Amino acid sequence: MKEQFIDLLEYNSHFNQLLIKIYLENKDSFNEKMTLLLNHILNAQQIWNSRIIIEESFGVWQINPDEKLSEINQSNFENSIKILNERNLDEIIAYRNSKGDDFQNSILEILFHFINHSTYHRGQIAMLMKQVGLEPINTDYIFYKRK
Template sequence: MKEKLVDLFEYTYHFNKEMIRYISEHISKVDEKTISLINHTLNAQQIWNSRILGEKAFEVWQINPFESLNEINHQNFLKSIDIIQEQDLDSRVEYQNSKGTKFENSIFDMLFHAVNHSTYHRGQINSLLKQNGMDPILTDYIFYKR
């Protein structure tokens, strides 16, 4: 199970990096919503890692300096992998969402959500890229595995 979760975070890291690169190369055509979504995608993974580790979290919709996005993506990846390797994935963690509501989930469920959430928002970003006259990036998992 841990190996597959590592694989999913490698996939997430790879296509987040590709999305950042593509946005950077076409920055003059990219709208604010695209910038907001790529930031939100990275912020969310940082937030889930922080909830698991009990660390300070980003704001959900904070806009980071564009030049820091690759480093945020890289740090998110390293922390997620460390959590997978060092934590009991069946352990449950109590946390608060951005509205202050308390929840409790397994570490596995929290990490899987982070992967799924990233995939969802990369799809939204691709729709925005296409609307702005750019070719979307093929980010499906199967393309990563080919």
């Protein structure tokens, strides 16, 4: 199971990094919503990691400096791999969401959630890219595996 999650985390990081590269090369074409969603993808993974490893978390919708995006993506990946290697996937994490409500989920559920969450928002960005005349990237998992 851990090997499968390592693969999914690598997939997630790869396409986040590609999206960051495209953003940095086309900042003038990216609108506010696209920029917000890109930052939100990175922020969400950092927040979920921080709930597990008990560190200070980002704001859900904070805008990060452009020059830090790749570093944040890499740090997110490394922290997620560390969690995967050092913690039990069945371990239950108690946390408070951004609205202040208390919840509990397993590490497995959390990892699956933020990977799926990232995929969802990358799809939204792809649609928005097309609307502004940019060629969207195909971030489907199967295309990643075909490389």
